[in-house]
Amino acid sequence: MQDTPLYERIYAIVRQIPPGKVATYGQIAALVGGCTARMVGYALAALPFDSDVPWQRVINRHGKVSPRSGGAGSALQRQLLQEEGIQFDHEGRVDFAAVGWDGPELV
């Protein structure tokens, strides 16, 4: 597992996020261990939109999708999350108490 690039480790954690749930960059970074939220954001930034990683479920600590570079993409992310059943409030934020990921399950 340590032989795997940090990127793939981050992707592995993101793939573990169940549908209808969202996690923060810090959450992912803590689960990966040895990397910070910026590493997660940068790793996801390098991900293609058609990747097998549900990067859309990764948002910032404010409960909102990141502005991303360029501006577009964040709208797509919100759209994908809504398709998963995640509700956004009038301020474009999600309810951590409702869709907050508790982690890779305690099994």
Add this chain to the structure above:
DNA sequence: CCTATGACTGGTC
């Protein structure tokens, strides 16, 4: 090898 860059976080008011 060194430099630049980046989808962030945390504590405080």
Add this chain to the structure above:
DNA sequence: TGACCAGCCATAG
């Protein structure tokens, strides 16, 4: 979870 300040560390050229 509003806003502000400074730090963090891996990846690419």
